Amino acid sequence: MNTVFDLQSLRWAIAEWKHQGVSIAFVPTMGNLHAGHLSLLKEAKRLADRTVVSIFVNPIQFGKGEDYEGYPSTLEADSRKLQAGGLDLLFAPDLKQLYPAGMDVDTRVTVPQLSNILCGKFRPEHFTGVATVVCKLLINVQPDIALFGEKDYQQLLVIKKMTMDLCMPIEIIGLPIHREADGLAMSSRNGYLNRQERVIAPFIYQALQQAAERLQQNPADIAKIEAQGMQALEAKGFRPEYFSVRRTEDLAEPGPDDTQLSILAAAWLGSARLIDNIQVNVSR
């Protein structure tokens, strides 16, 4: 595994591969890697000749008072995991590489409508921060495909739309959520949970499963199902932000004929903000 820390070295490595005509798969991350990230790498290896992972904690996707400062930095452990997973190239830039003119640069990449709903309502600058940094990374890595986990389903759609609208010749692939044995979606932020909270945390997935069953039985009952979801989370000690039934395709509010639906939830438990989602196909 080759590790590079600056854009110039990344570009040289990529140019060499482009010259050889090999295909490239890319997995962008913020580090603190878990089995979910490693499953993205495994799939990346299956789909392309060469693999690139980036580790960069992107300040502009964190809001004021969020966990940017305390976000775990575990580069050595991450490197070992990636090496063991058979990665070809790790890109681990510092702030200066990706924000040479500082963080207050004018140029941002925004995917307006998708970014303002659900998580975007509670984290107003978040998806612009994500789209901007992923755009910078894609321009430099020049992958044929890039892989993202479906836990951050809204993020996946924002990135798909960005690459489509900007005519980027890159296929964006979403992979199913990786879960702990008790159902909790794997996330770097699960480490913020104390022991008691960790026991409660999988309930968010149970609440989604219960809601999915209700939705299949009564697809017209969306408002009630959403309210029950919020109440169920509150009753367990979560501070839910939303519990929402949406169209899987574009996260719009479902119309009476839509059959491919997703239920998405975001809730605080102690100092951890957890998100999760489940897809439901209903018959009308």
Ligand code: PAF
């Ligand atoms: O999902 C993440 O880890 C981040 O949002 C990403 C895509 C690496 C952009 O910083």
